[in-house]
Amino acid sequence: xxxxxxxSSYASIRGRKVTLNGQxxxxxxHTEFSEFIKAAYKALxxxxxxxxxxxNLSKLAFLTAxxxxxxxxxxxxxxNNIAIVLSNRASSLDTDRAHQASIQDKDNYYPSPAVFVxxxxxxxxxxxxxxxxxxxxxxxxxFDRINTDHLFTSASNLLExxxxxxxxxxxxxxxxxSYEAFLYLVSEKExxxxxxxxxxxxxxx
Amino acid sequence: MEALKQELKENIIEQLNLExxxxxxxxxxxxxxxxxxxxxxxxxxxxxxxxxxxxGIKLTDPKEGRAIFESINTMAAYISENRTK
Numbered sequence: 001x002x003x004x005x006x007x008s009s010y011a012s013i014r015g016r017k018v019t020l021n022g023q024x025x026x027x028x029x030h031t032e033f034s035e036f037i038k039a040a041y042k043a044l045x046x047x048x049x050x051x052x053x054x055x056n057l058s059k060l061a062f063l064t065a066x067x068x069x070x071x072x073x074x075x076x077x078x079x080n081n082i083a084i085v086l087s088n089r090a091s092s093l094d095t096d097r098a099h100q101a102s103i104q105d106k107d108n109y110y111p112s113p114a115v116f117v118x119x120x121x122x123x124x125x126x127x128x129x130x131x132x133x134x135x136x137x138x139x140x141x142x143f144d145r146i147n148t149d150h151l152f153t154s155a156s157n158l159l160e161x162x163x164x165x166x167x168x169x170x171x172x173x174x175x176x177x178s179y180e181a182f183l184y185l186v187s188e189k190e191x192x193x194x195x196x197x198x199x200x201x202x203x204x205x
Numbered sequence: 206m207e208a209l210k211q212e213l214k215e216n217i218i219e220q221l222n223l224e225x226x227x228x229x230x231x232x233x234x235x236x237x238x239x240x241x242x243x244x245x246x247x248x249x250x251x252x253x254x255x256x257x258x259x260x261g262i263k264l265t266d267p268k269e270g271r272a273i274f275e276s277i278n279t280m281a282a283y284i285s286e287n288r289t290k
Contacts, residue, residue, distance in 0.1 A: 112254065
């Protein structure tokens with residue numbers, strides 16, 4: 001059976017590399033994520049000051065989405081029925097720890113509102129939605145590892161039921177020194193067949 | 206007072222992650238919100254925490270913040286009069 005939908009493009013950030021459709025866009029030598037992602041942001045010519053206020057997970061998700069969606073040359077007023085389905089393993093644990101550290105000592109109790117607002121993993125979807133003016137369906141799932149079957153089913157349902165024209169899907173995980181983002185866009189546009197096997201193949205590329 | 210203003214500018218840039226800004230970019234009478242530095246509601250909450258943590262000032266009524274956080278000048282004046290540390 002032919003897949004009715006296609007993966008029109010995909011992007012990843014992992015191992016100090018940023019790629020789009022299999023092509024390397026940027027490679028850094030930084031060992032710290034904060035330094036790497038800042039250098040990548042500047043090298044890729046992104047202009048969005050709010051980026052620096054985001055937590056690590058949102059920076060990772062936002063920049064990967066930015067690489068992918070910028071290449072789509074979207075009309076922000078018309079092409080905004082893009083649903084988002086993301087997933088990861090560590091939820092918002094990195095930021096949860098930072099918040100916990102700020103409330104650990106009762107005599108030095110100064111929780112940061114700017115940290116607290118990122119103590120949910122789906123906030124990164126909000127950051128992407130704000131930039132691209134998306135008022136669409138979205139969800140964030142937690143799995144031990146990328147669950148291509150679940151992503152495939154979710155995206156297919158959204159497209160088949162007309163809830164979205166396109167779906168931005170993938171895996172965005174950040175925990176301590178470990179980070180990995182892999183996003184792809186599914187729609188009726190030309191591209192690679194949207195199948196479970198194809199998602200896994202692109203993820204492993 | 207000038208030292209306090211300098212300190213406030215440095216703290217605002219660092220704690221509010223104003224990455225592309227330096228102290229010289231902030232004039233003493235620049236509006237911190239709206240058309241000035243463009244700070245948002247979360248930044249306002251961070252400023253309230255900063256008053257408490259750095260200067261021992263607890264704002265019991267968040268509405269007070271509107272006048273206090275208007276500019277570096279208004280912040281410095283309020284802190285000078287009310288600081289406990």
